[in-house]
Amino acid sequence: xxxxxxxxxxxxxxxxxxxxxxxxxxxxxxxxxxxxxxxxxxxxxxxxxxxxxxxxxxxxxxxxxxxxxxxxxxxxxxxxxxxxxxxxxxxxxxxxxxxxxxxxxxxxxxxxxxxxxxxxxxxxxxxxxxxxxxxxxxxxxxxxxxxxxxxxxxxxxxxxxxxxxxxxxxxxxxxxxxxxxxxxxxxxxxxxxxxxxxxxxxxxxxxxxxxxxxxxxxxxxxxxxxxxxxxxxxxxxxxxxxxxxxxxxxxxxxxxxxxxxxxxxxxxxxxxxxxxxxxxxxxxxxxxxxxxxxxxxxxxxxxxxxxxxxxxxxxxxxxxxxxxxxxxxxxxxxxxxxxxxxxxxxxxxxxxxxxxxxxxxxxxxxxxxxxxxxxxxxxxxxxxxxxxxxxxxxxxxxxxxxxxxxxxxxxxxxxxxxxxxxxxxxxxxxxxx
Numbered sequence: 001x002x003x004x005x006x007x008x009x010x011x012x013x014x015x016x017x018x019x020x021x022x023x024x025x026x027x028x029x030x031x032x033x034x035x036x037x038x039x040x041x042x043x044x045x046x047x048x049x050x051x052x053x054x055x056x057x058x059x060x061x062x063x064x065x066x067x068x069x070x071x072x073x074x075x076x077x078x079x080x081x082x083x084x085x086x087x088x089x090x091x092x093x094x095x096x097x098x099x100x101x102x103x104x105x106x107x108x109x110x111x112x113x114x115x116x117x118x119x120x121x122x123x124x125x126x127x128x129x130x131x132x133x134x135x136x137x138x139x140x141x142x143x144x145x146x147x148x149x150x151x152x153x154x155x156x157x158x159x160x161x162x163x164x165x166x167x168x169x170x171x172x173x174x175x176x177x178x179x180x181x182x183x184x185x186x187x188x189x190x191x192x193x194x195x196x197x198x199x200x201x202x203x204x205x206x207x208x209x210x211x212x213x214x215x216x217x218x219x220x221x222x223x224x225x226x227x228x229x230x231x232x233x234x235x236x237x238x239x240x241x242x243x244x245x246x247x248x249x250x251x252x253x254x255x256x257x258x259x260x261x262x263x264x265x266x267x268x269x270x271x272x273x274x275x276x277x278x279x280x281x282x283x284x285x286x287x288x289x290x291x292x293x294x295x296x297x298x299x300x301x302x303x304x305x306x307x308x309x310x311x312x313x314x315x316x317x318x319x320x321x322x323x324x325x326x327x328x329x330x331x332x333x334x335x336x337x338x339x340x341x342x343x344x345x346x347x348x349x350x351x352x353x354x355x356x357x358x359x360x361x362x363x364x365x366x367x368x369x370x371x372x373x374x375x376x377x378x379x380x381x382x383x384x385x386x387x388x389x390x391x392x393x394x395x396x397x398x399x400x401x402x403x404x405x406x407x408x409x410x411x412x413x414x415x416x417x418x419x420x421x422x423x424x425x426x427x428x429x430x431x432x433x
Contacts, residue, residue, distance in 0.1 A: 021265045025214045027243040035230035044272045045348045046104035051315035053283040056080040056116045058320040064284030067114045074163045081131035089322025091141035095149045101332035102339025105152035115163035123187040143196040152200040160206030182216045193227045207237035238262050241269050249274045255308045273310035285317040295334035296424050303372045307361025309351035345370035369430040376418045385411040389432040397427040
């Protein structure tokens with residue numbers, strides 16, 4: 001009997017876990033506009049973007065979750081706004097750092113979980129224009145700089161809120177408070193989509209705070225589609241895509257993997273894909289965080305994401321003065337040197353040519369396959385399994401050296417000199433018929 005009870009309990013837990021991987025409330029049928037479909041393709045072509053987590057939490061220099069983790073009361077947290085005066089913020093400088101790194105779009109936090117709005121909003125007084133001595137709208141300046149430099153601007157928007165009473169009461173079951181909170185979000189989303197020019201994407205986060213709640217996405221998504229039909233919707237909800245999602249995003253992980261612990265049971269869809277990752281450990285600025293990833297590690301993440309048919313959204317957490325910390329700037333400069341030389345093998349490509357191998361991955365553009373050898377082998381060749389395309393020739397990336405290959409039924413042998421490989425990524429071009 002005890003054994004049966006345990007089996008039943010495990011079955012129930014499995015069912016519950018699986019049930020949480022899907023949004024349980026009805027959504028209207030969604031047919032993307034042609035503009036939306038074009039935006040999806042453009043997004044897939046861009047491949048590399050900058051994520052920016054910036055807010056009053058940067059003053060405490062302990063990451064974006066400091067209010068929650070340090071259990072700071074809302075009225076005390078409000079006082080941070082009095083000290084937030086980022087006089088060194090320069091939108092053009094930020095955009096040029098991103099562009100020089102090879103990034104094609106920027107996604108910035110318009111409002112994070114702490115409820116502080118980083119833009120001029122009539123829906124809340126707790127914002128950078130009304131509550132700080134800075135008194136200006138950095139998102140307006142960023143929108144202008146992005147337009148000037150040809151960078152697409154996206155807005156991150158938090159669904160959850162640690163400060164607002166209507167969210168807290170709504171979470172406890174107060175339907176009227178919950179409706180009021182949803183109306184607040186819709187008011188802010190309307191501002192973001194009407195006051196800053198063309199916005200490429202709204203990037204939601206926080207669904208996981210209430211996995212079984214009715215977030216009223218039917219109303220929120222419909223509003224976005226009505227206001228800006230070509231604006232894409234991404235939702236970091238950690239469940240299967242919801243009707244109306246245009247992008248499937250993976251937190252700290254490559255599509256189909258779950259090393260970060262946020263994608264358990266989530267399957268890769270046919271939507272455009274994106275992986276978001278940090279350059280150190282935390283998203284928001286932290287003076288304690290020295291777990292810096294090297295340029296090589298991050299380039300490998302970018303390449304592997306492309307090999308899995310996805311984008312990389314790489315995060316920086318600017319300091320309270322408005323500057324991006326020098327460690328990140330230096331690493332992005334190194335990445336820019338690589339993308340300026342080898343970007344052909346990333347931008348505009350598609351992945352899923354083969355499964356990721358121990359040695360690396362493959363990206364594809366038209367009639368060219370780019371074999372990215374990220375890790376050397378003990379053999380004088382690499383083996384490419386299940387390659388369906390017929391190869392006509394193989395050369396080094398610059399096209400100056402012919403590479404010997406043997407294509408067989410079980411796979412392809414590519415004979416490369418493992419003793420003289422590029423330290424970061426040895427790229428071989430395969431021309432296919």
